[in-house]
Amino acid sequence: MAPKEIQIPDKYFDPSVDKKFFELTDEILETSDVIYDTRIQKERLDLEVYQKHKNAFHFDAEKVNKMKPNAILMHPLPRVNEIAYEVDELPQAKYFEQAINGVPVRMALIARGLGLI
DSSP states (O other), rough: OGGGGGGOGGGOTTTTOOOOOOOOHHHHHHOEEEEOOOOGGGGSOHHHHHHHHTTSSBEEEOHHTTTTTTTTEEESSSSSSSSGGGGGGGBBOOHHHHHHHHHHHHHHHHHTTTTTT
């Protein structure tokens, strides 16, 4: 769960549809099929809040190795310091594949929106 200062406000959730975020515990790591990580965006926060929480979500090999071997760790890239470079070689790391697949997916969406397909 994100720290209070950067948590998504409750007004944006519909309890009948949306699920709340979970704190990233070992249990969540061990049982999740997909984890989507992202950076804390310095440009969207007060500098003091950013400095306080900039390292709150960091994935290293020890943490990722707690995930199931077939689990997926995603990230929109670019990363700042939230994923250690050592994670890149682990089977759960799918963010480079995610980035590569993003180009043709966006191309297809644009073509569909233009009525070309």
